[in-house]
Amino acid sequence: xxxxxxxxxxxxxxxxxxxxxxxxxxxxxxxxxxxxxxxxxxxxxxxxxxxxxxxxxxxxxxxxxxxxxxxxxxxxxxxxxxxxxxxxxxxxxxxxxxxxxxxxxxxxxxxxxxxxxxxxxxxxxxxxxxxxxxxxxxxxxxxxxxxxxxxxxxxxxxxxxxxxxxxxxxxxxxxxxxxxxxxxxxxxxxxxxxxxxxxxxxxxxxxxxxxxxxxxxxxxxxxxxxxxxxxxxxxxxxxxxxxxxxxxxxxxxxxxxxxxxxxxxxxxxxxxxxxxxxxxxxxxxxxxxxxxxxxxxxxxxxxxxxxxxxxxxxxxxxxxxxxxxxxxxxxxxxxxxxxxxxxxxxxxxxxxx
Amino acid sequence: xxxxxxxxxxxxxxxxxxxxxxxxxxxxxxxxxxxxxxxxxxxxxxxxxxxxxxxxxxxxxxxxxxxxxxxxxxxxxxxxxxxxxxxxxxxxxxxxxxxxxxxxxxxxxxxxxxxxxxxxxxxxxxxxxxxxxxxxxxxxxxxxxxxxxxxxxxxxxxxxxxxxxxxxxxxxxxxxxxxxxxxxxxxxxxxxxxxxxxxxxxxxxxxxxxxxxxxxxxxxxxxxxxxxxxxxxxxxxxxxxxxxxxxxxxxxxxxxxxxxxxxxxxxxxxxxxxxxxxxxxxxxxxxxxxxxxxxxxxxxxxxxxxxxxxxxxxxxxxxxxxxxxxxxxxxxxxxxxxxxxxxxxxxxxxxxx
Numbered sequence: 001x002x003x004x005x006x007x008x009x010x011x012x013x014x015x016x017x018x019x020x021x022x023x024x025x026x027x028x029x030x031x032x033x034x035x036x037x038x039x040x041x042x043x044x045x046x047x048x049x050x051x052x053x054x055x056x057x058x059x060x061x062x063x064x065x066x067x068x069x070x071x072x073x074x075x076x077x078x079x080x081x082x083x084x085x086x087x088x089x090x091x092x093x094x095x096x097x098x099x100x101x102x103x104x105x106x107x108x109x110x111x112x113x114x115x116x117x118x119x120x121x122x123x124x125x126x127x128x129x130x131x132x133x134x135x136x137x138x139x140x141x142x143x144x145x146x147x148x149x150x151x152x153x154x155x156x157x158x159x160x161x162x163x164x165x166x167x168x169x170x171x172x173x174x175x176x177x178x179x180x181x182x183x184x185x186x187x188x189x190x191x192x193x194x195x196x197x198x199x200x201x202x203x204x205x206x207x208x209x210x211x212x213x214x215x216x217x218x219x220x221x222x223x224x225x226x227x228x229x230x231x232x233x234x235x236x237x238x239x240x241x242x243x244x245x246x247x248x249x250x251x252x253x254x255x256x257x258x259x260x261x262x263x264x265x266x267x268x269x270x271x272x273x274x275x276x277x278x279x280x281x282x283x284x285x286x287x288x289x290x291x292x293x294x295x296x297x298x299x300x301x302x303x304x305x306x307x308x309x310x311x312x313x314x315x316x317x318x319x320x321x322x323x324x325x326x327x328x329x330x331x332x333x334x335x336x337x338x339x340x341x342x343x344x345x346x347x348x349x350x351x352x353x
Numbered sequence: 354x355x356x357x358x359x360x361x362x363x364x365x366x367x368x369x370x371x372x373x374x375x376x377x378x379x380x381x382x383x384x385x386x387x388x389x390x391x392x393x394x395x396x397x398x399x400x401x402x403x404x405x406x407x408x409x410x411x412x413x414x415x416x417x418x419x420x421x422x423x424x425x426x427x428x429x430x431x432x433x434x435x436x437x438x439x440x441x442x443x444x445x446x447x448x449x450x451x452x453x454x455x456x457x458x459x460x461x462x463x464x465x466x467x468x469x470x471x472x473x474x475x476x477x478x479x480x481x482x483x484x485x486x487x488x489x490x491x492x493x494x495x496x497x498x499x500x501x502x503x504x505x506x507x508x509x510x511x512x513x514x515x516x517x518x519x520x521x522x523x524x525x526x527x528x529x530x531x532x533x534x535x536x537x538x539x540x541x542x543x544x545x546x547x548x549x550x551x552x553x554x555x556x557x558x559x560x561x562x563x564x565x566x567x568x569x570x571x572x573x574x575x576x577x578x579x580x581x582x583x584x585x586x587x588x589x590x591x592x593x594x595x596x597x598x599x600x601x602x603x604x605x606x607x608x609x610x611x612x613x614x615x616x617x618x619x620x621x622x623x624x625x626x627x628x629x630x631x632x633x634x635x636x637x638x639x640x641x642x643x644x645x646x647x648x649x650x651x652x653x654x655x656x657x658x659x660x661x662x663x664x665x666x667x668x669x670x671x672x673x674x675x676x677x678x679x680x681x682x683x684x685x686x687x688x689x690x691x692x693x694x695x696x697x698x699x700x701x702x703x704x705x706x
Contacts, residue, residue, distance in 0.1 A: 030449055031449075032558045032668070033558065035557060035668045036450060037646065037667040038664075038665040038666050041666075079702075079703050080701055080704060083700060086700040087700060089698070089699070093698065095383060095697065096383055096693070096698075099692075100688055101687075101688070104683065204385035204388060204703070205387070291664070309665055311391075311663070311664050312389075312392060312662055312681070314388065315385070316384050316388040324681065324684060327457075328665070330457065331453075331454060331677060335454070338453040339448060339449065339450055340443060340446070345442070345443040345446065345448050346439060346442070347439040350432050350557070351431060351433060
């Protein structure tokens, strides 16, 4: 609890002066003001986070949290729970989508077992922070205890802080956990009050029958647990998941240590919602990567006032969208430092702006 | 005319068999089927274009066409016409946004003067294909002659063919031309019949007064010229532009030589519309990069059935969005070849798919 409290107390607003300075330089580059849109906004945000636009490409670390969910016994997923540990091995062996895209982005990939429901062997590259063998079935009662929720948040803070202290300058997050769109939808419903049907999607691709079971489980979870949206940890412990809590912790650590965190799709978005309810200022440190196919994702992003950069119709998770967005952060830095100004290039400005 | 005719006659459908084979492999990779969305579609499309998914990253060339527009005398742009040649020099010197983003993407950048309204010195890296000192004022009459329109299309075909013959495996396109959202809007209005007010935007950022002048000039251009939408060259010559025709030629050459062409924003989208009206099959060779801020762009893409990958709120042109999308094409190829299959990784499939 001490670590969480301290972390929350360290989160401060962006550096407004640095952002104004960055804006002035951006407006002096040979392009109509604002015409590079999100690339300019990224550069400006980096200035606000770091105190100036970094003059080198950021050192990248992607943190992937894996956990299981008791609610799978309600039949909410098309894939069996054994896929979670199987995919952890796939990550270790470098064969999953996130491995390919992290390599493509030049990003270090960190794997954390925060609650996989099976014993995993000691593996090179796997950080064992297992809190329990998966959450309990949220449709029947609390997914975890309050202590477990805080521990999971602090696992995220610890892992992220360690990476930041050893040089990571931008973080990506992602997850693996069969069934985890179900707790994510519960979290969104709990905070937003939006009817469950409107924000429940097919996750990795369930059929109509399972979609019905999923909606039923989500509604039952909210009914049985009555999460209190004024207390984000209450929501997290009752209808959340270990990997979701862990990712929320990563975001809080990034915000506290002034490192931007690139979120992925729906599940990391639910983590971001928890983090921003715990610390509203954390929002400024979050970069939204892509708009996923999960119907609740657009709602989530809008609720936080975040705008995605990619529309790739993806719904895989693991942080695959976050990894793709790393390249855009690099591009923003290069635009800031490599473009000529109007006076350098001898280009006329607008006549009436 | 012969070159254009021959090029159109060479455009064939995608290789369906190769696409089915690619799909089967994609469905065998360790992810829910289709969950990588556009990355999977890109890989499949490359298979359809090239006969198989290329087993190496594609050699990239970006073709930037510069031209001027007589319609600027109607006061449709915030920037003076002298900016077109000034920006050409900026491109040559490497200081513009497209230089930065082409370097970032590992893309060769080719510059073509197809109709800049001033004499440019001979410059290393600048291809002189000037057809005229800018188009005529389309609000008063035809922007160019039919012969000029065909020549401009053939310039695009020639430049692209030369690059493809010397090894380019994917092309990006972009443009520079003060005032060129005006002819682009005319082209979209001519083909779609949508009211001009609905699809006219602020281009590089005009104020309300200029927006009114722009709408007036576009309406007048359509009224005076009465472009015949059944004859794409008629539309192009009456209300188009040299760089728009040149980019349409690049697309046609790509389609004829089975090389994908990544389009940029609104203006290259108008070029794509002309190209696909001349050869409907060309659509299959076009990759849409980003959704620009120009209001007509979404309409244009929908009209062609193309889906953008990036939503970066950009409105700069030059091909900046196309350059950013190159990284996503690379990612698609890596996904196809570097991910493990379910059997390789020992991962269970879906239970009911």
